[in-house]
Amino acid sequence: MSIFTLINIFMTVLLSTNDLATAIRKLANDLHASHRDLSSVIFAGIQQGGAILGARIMEVLQTLNPDQQVQYGQLDITFYRDDIRKEIIAPDTMNMPFNIENKTVVLIDDVLFTGRTIKAALDTLLDYGRPDKVELCVLIDRKEHRQFPIQADFAAKIVETAKTDKVKLVNGEVVLIPGQSN
């Protein structure tokens, strides 16, 4: 039996390819309902998973707003990580060519887990300027494992997981890979 097949046996599909497309449409619709005036909103996908997800959400959002320009950038948090002494990670591209002063910034990420990534994203953002408000939009919320007082304003799915589990995008599906049990 190949190692891939072995892993497949233990994976749970949280969102199939179709479910993922539906979830993306739902998030785009929720964002559209909350933000009618796109000139005062900047959307920022967090590298790398959030940036990939964000691009897909923005595509739908733009079709819902044909008369307005969606403002979308990519935020790289590598230099603001708090686990830097464990491992040096090469940075991804930062692309935020916007003035975020007095604007609402919506951070987009694929999975909300401990909240440390979002904390680092807030630190990164605040070195760009002073937004009026920051909101968070995620695909999957792993609610029980938060280590910081951070919540999602928009979430497609809330899942119960064990701390050592991993949630990943594999072959166009969002899957849960169980961690080792103690």
Place this chain on the structure above:
Amino acid sequence: MQLSTRHLLGIKDLNPEDISLILSTAAQFKEVLQRPVKKVPSLREVTIVNLFYENSTRTRFSFELAEKRLSADTLNFAASTSSAAKGETLLDTVNNILSMKVDMVVMRHSASGAPHFLSQHIPAAIINAGDGINEHPTQALLDAFSIQEKTGSLKGRKVAIIGDIMHSRVAQSNIFLLNKMGAEVTVCGPPTLIPKYIAQALGVNVSYNLKETLSWCDVANVLRIQLERQNQVLFSSLREYSLAYGINRRLLDSLQKEIVIMHPGPINRGVELDSDVADSGQSIILQQVENGVAVRMAVLYLLSGRKTAGN
């Protein structure tokens, strides 16, 4: 992804993947330097000593700024005002400093191999800011970054290095790096300033004709002629040097194409470069200086994760 080396002692020790990683990381740090808040907290827990046994303004400021932009704590050591003037050895000096829990050492020394010697005796990460006539790796890295930024790539790029090749650690590091990254190098200068077997030893072309070299190259990296060598009978006078190897506007305009002009600084205006060349649109000398901070931030960042004396 990490560098394959613990220190940055020379380009000799880096592989092409290391060089690409440093350059791509430097691009992200260059973006940081355009922000309203030009700082990241990455090296907040790190203390760095700038150990300069040789005078420097440009390189020392550049490293110091890079360290501060990374939120590191910095210490500056200048040999002339220190206990080195009282005869303290290099190793004693460094061990004293390390006892104060310094994590990284940026070092410039007049003896080739000084950082290598230090790396065998102390646990801190060492960055060579220039050792004798051996190497100046961060200069080569920022030169490469600047070439890549201006021309799009290093691979296949024709780069001329012009001037006192014999005594230049900048030339040596540049030659190593450009060869590793697939560029083609020609060194050009008076025969007395070019090592006899450099073509075979380092895999470069050699030319004693400036105009031919400039016609061939895409980029000319012009080295400072060291005024103190005037008395060593290596060339007859600065004026003679300038007539044969100085780059002026007329010479550049006579070429078939527009080439990029670089210089590590400080420039002897009117000797190796005329002002109307150094200050022209073809010159990327000031961009080199700007890129130097970003490249040094990348090197410090990528080497900071290693276990240090304090851990």
